Amino acid sequence: MNTRKFSDAMDQLHPKYVEEALEYRKRQKKPLWLKWGAAAASLCLVVTAVLFAARADGADNSDALLAVDTIPPAGLTLTIVDVAPDDAEFLITNNSDFPVRYGRANRVERYDSGSWTEVTTESAGVFPLAPRTIQPGTRMYGMCGWVVKGLTLEPGVYRYLLVVDILEDDREPYPVVLKAEFVIE
Amino acid sequence: MEDAAIIELFFQRSEQAIQALDEKYGALCHSLSYNIVGDRQDAEECVNDAYLGAWNAIPPARPAPLLPYLLKIVRNISVGAYWRRTAAKRDSRYTVSLQEIECCAAGAGEVEDAVDARELARSIEGFLDTLTAENRVIFLRRYWFADSCRDIANLMGLSEKAVSVRLVRIRQKMRQYLLKKGVSL
Numbered sequence: 001m002n003t004r005k006f007s008d009a010m011d012q013l014h015p016k017y018v019e020e021a022l023e024y025r026k027r028q029k030k031p032l033w034l035k036w037g038a039a040a041a042s043l044c045l046v047v048t049a050v051l052f053a054a055r056a057d058g059a060d061n062s063d064a065l066l067a068v069d070t071i072p073p074a075g076l077t078l079t080i081v082d083v084a085p086d087d088a089e090f091l092i093t094n095n096s097d098f099p100v101r102y103g104r105a106n107r108v109e110r111y112d113s114g115s116w117t118e119v120t121t122e123s124a125g126v127f128p129l130a131p132r133t134i135q136p137g138t139r140m141y142g143m144c145g146w147v148v149k150g151l152t153l154e155p156g157v158y159r160y161l162l163v164v165d166i167l168e169d170d171r172e173p174y175p176v177v178l179k180a181e182f183v184i185e
Numbered sequence: 186m187e188d189a190a191i192i193e194l195f196f197q198r199s200e201q202a203i204q205a206l207d208e209k210y211g212a213l214c215h216s217l218s219y220n221i222v223g224d225r226q227d228a229e230e231c232v233n234d235a236y237l238g239a240w241n242a243i244p245p246a247r248p249a250p251l252l253p254y255l256l257k258i259v260r261n262i263s264v265g266a267y268w269r270r271t272a273a274k275r276d277s278r279y280t281v282s283l284q285e286i287e288c289c290a291a292g293a294g295e296v297e298d299a300v301d302a303r304e305l306a307r308s309i310e311g312f313l314d315t316l317t318a319e320n321r322v323i324f325l326r327r328y329w330f331a332d333s334c335r336d337i338a339n340l341m342g343l344s345e346k347a348v349s350v351r352l353v354r355i356r357q358k359m360r361q362y363l364l365k366k367g368v369s370l
Contacts, residue, residue, distance in 0.1 A: 008302035021325040
């Protein structure tokens with residue numbers, strides 16, 4: 001086995017990969033007070049929206065959001081690209097005609113005896129404070145995120161539900177639920 | 186001190202150039218070298234040699250950004266020192282990370298074509314471009330920076346186990362990618 005060759009090859013990688021690894025450190029490092037401050041601000045925003053919003057569907061809590069059955073626009077898909085018992089990566093591909101805003105709620109469900117059972121649900125507070133918009137013709141990777149709860153999934157069939165908002169012109173943003181199944185072996 | 190100002194000191198052949206470099210980036214340089222050589226004294230020598238290398242290269246080089254350029258010199262010198270040791274004395278984080286790569290090498294007879302380090306580097310770059318940014322950073326932190334899984338976990342906001350699992354999958358993917366390309370390690 002030529003680990004020496006691998007070592008030499010790593011030394012000849014383009015500097016952009018090293019820069020990315022260095023820059024990632026700077027982007028992710030936030031002081032604890034900023035994280036808690038952002039979480040508190042997010043919670044305030046959610047509470048305020050619940051108290052004062054005049055939304056007809058009342059879908060401001062995770063359970064209600066995840067029960068929305070509006071069909072996603074054609075070309076908007078969610079796939080699971082990498083799976084492990086402690087987390088999985090998803091890919092949102094937006095080939096629809098509309099921008100899509102990421103991050104309202106998600107849920108992991110397990111298929112058991114003919115029905116889907118909730119494993120864990122995350123609410124708006126754990127998503128980025130500044131929503132990410134996925135423009136038409138682009139895509140976004142992300143983590144399903146159950147690892148942060150210390151969960152390890154047993155072998156079985158699961159599905160990941162993710163609530164995103166569709167941003168159509170001349171219409172209020174509305175939520176849709178994207179779903180993708182995956183298998184833990 | 187800004188990188189541009191440090192480089193200007195090099196161009197002026199000022200003795201303060203090395204001091205300024207060490208004040209700003211010394212900790213990172215020592216950390217990288219120590220990860221590879223596993224000995225504080227040896228790491229100190231490697232970093233000093235790297236500073237001399239930078240002094241000899243700047244000018245005419247005017248690296249921007251400065252840090253990846255400097256770290257590449259540090260790594261190159263440190264890896265050279267690593268391989269000059271006898272196998273019995275190679276006891277560092279870098280040894281552990283190379284052992285992981287050894288396990289994912291193609292078996293005898295699977296691939297006939299052996300490539301040199303430069304070609305392998307291009308192939309690895311092609312593989313890295315198939316990964317998400319997060320996984321790419323994890324790969325670089327492990328096999329370029331020789332960080333421990335714990336350090337990577339702290340950096341990425343993941344558990345140590347999640348990092349370990351991801352590295353297994355990334356190595357498996359790399360093996361498959363290189364086999365398809367007809368490249369052996």
